[in-house]
């Protein structure tokens with residue numbers, strides 16, 4: 733997996749120096765983002781095109797304080 737740099741410091745998977753420690757992350761566009769089961773088959777996810785980076789979001793985020 734490539735290194736993922738992330739600044740969302742309250743995520744359970746965030747680590748010092750802005751490193752993501754998740755084994756994998758799921759990124760969708762903002763319009764379709766959310767509601768993915770942790771056990772979802774990645775191959776079954778529909779394509780969710782975006783037109784700029786502002787329209788994408790990490791679905792693997794988990795609030796470290798909840």
Ligand code: SF4
Nearest residue numbers: 738743746752790792
């Ligand atoms: S899971 Fe997503 S939000 Fe959390 S640290 Fe990794 S890239 Fe950032």
